[in-house]
Ligand SMILES: Nc1ncnc2c1ncn2[C@@H]1O[C@H](COP(=O)(O)OP(=O)(O)OP(=O)(O)O)[C@@H](O)[C@H]1O
């Protein structure tokens with residue numbers, strides 16, 4: 001079970017980051033910093049403990065910093081300040097070869113924009129992680145086919161990504177991350193393009209992975225019902241800042257402020273927590 005610790009991570013996008021960082025430390029808000037420095041505040045002093053073997057959900061409005069946060073965990077983004085510890089080691093210390101290894105073996109990711117390799121078939125995309133690790137084509141195929149079937153794409157294994165719909169591409173990205181069989185899976189809006197039935201199935205699959213294989217899953221969603229159903233813990237971001245982190249019932253019953261309360265009020269009422 002892999003634990004992740006985010007320690008005082010700030011990320012400023014833009015050349016004038018020193019002034020912008022200083023402004024965040026003086027309590028200036030994101031809009032003011034953008035107006036004065038031209039920099040976007042991606043994250044502002046975020047600290048989080050992500051327990052091993054559970055599903056950890058990140059929520060927040062568009063632009064609140066969800067993708068930026070999750071991309072720090074596999075170092076697709078480097079922080080302006082702060083550190084990220086995965087099982088106690090600082091990912092910023094990884095040398096290029098160790099970083100490649102870390103991404104192949106420890107952490108897989110489902111990208112918000114799918115991130116498929118356009119000239120490879122569905123099956124080749126799905127088994128990519130296993131092949132990089134040295135598995136032969138024949139040995140990788142049954143693993144790939146199992147996940148292609150799980151996400152409902154049996155029969156499409158030899159198609160190329162451009163021959164698929166958006167939701168199908170999303171499922172290929174999902175199958176690829178699950179086939180890689182890493183301890184940590186980062187899922188950036190991984191279910192957003194799925195229809196409700198497949199979405200519910202995939203939520204169940206994730207809960208199974210959590211229960212049986214003790215994967216650490218960091219899951220971004222806009223959907224509060226989904227967050228409440230699958231999250232052991234939920235973190236809520238606003239303008240790059242962490243506004244609350246808690247269990248589904250803590251979020252529902254004691255929202256930290258009006259922003260969280262507004263999320264909770266719009267809740268349709270379905271989707272009971274699986275972490276009672
Ligand atoms: N590469 C970049 N260059 C400049 N600014 C960026 C970059 N990536 C993100 N940002 C800024 O950082 C902030 C957070 O963006 P991020 O993509 O993390 O939001 P998000 O919560 O994932 O939103 P969405 O729900 O729309 O995917 C935004 O203000 C955005 O403009």
Ligand SMILES: [Mg+2]
Pocket residue numbers: 066067068112188
């Ligand atoms: Mg995003």
